[in-house]
Amino acid sequence: MKELVGIAEQVAAKLVARKQTIAVAESSTGGLISASLLAVPGASAYYLGGAVVYTRDARRVLMDISDDGMKGFRSSSEPYAKLLAEQMRSRFKCDWGLSETGAAGPTGNRYGDAAGHSCMAVAGPGVEVMTLETGNNDRFANMQVFAATALKLLLKTLEG
Numbered sequence: 001m002k003e004l005v006g007i008a009e010q011v012a013a014k015l016v017a018r019k020q021t022i023a024v025a026e027s028s029t030g031g032l033i034s035a036s037l038l039a040v041p042g043a044s045a046y047y048l049g050g051a052v053v054y055t056r057d058a059r060r061v062l063m064d065i066s067d068d069g070m071k072g073f074r075s076s077s078e079p080y081a082k083l084l085a086e087q088m089r090s091r092f093k094c095d096w097g098l099s100e101t102g103a104a105g106p107t108g109n110r111y112g113d114a115a116g117h118s119c120m121a122v123a124g125p126g127v128e129v130m131t132l133e134t135g136n137n138d139r140f141a142n143m144q145v146f147a148a149t150a151l152k153l154l155l156k157t158l159e160g
Helices: 002-018 032-038 058-061 078-092 139-159
Strands: 022-026 047-052 094-101 117-123 127-133
Touching: 002 032, 002 078, 002 139, 022 032, 022 139, 032 047, 032 139, 047 058, 047 078, 047 094, 058 078, 058 094, 078 094, 078 127, 117 139, 127 139
Parallel strands: 022 047, 022 094
Antiparallel strands: 094 117, 117 127
């Protein structure tokens, strides 16, 4: 968690300096991204909210994305990560939306992705999307790496 909070502190400094805000949707990180951002004192200046969108029901209720709205999308994909990030940005009317969706392990998901597969997106003035494959089936380690990678993607986007 210390590594995650270290990255979150850098993100927080950028957001506070710009007077910008963020909302987070995460799946296989189970709230680690939000916990990291909230561990930084003064988080209320930039963190507006988050959701662990782990199931279809969570997607429907928390994200207001219906089954029809998922036509052409599947979980654990770059297009879905982009949709989640954009939906958070829009729903919270904030500067940035950050999302993560994947398969932490120890097995893969029903879409054929192996454990260690994660897609993440940052939505702001533009959108950055990436896929990570750790090649690892250690659930806890993957959750940590997914969260760190998502925070680093956000930091890189803020610096760019």
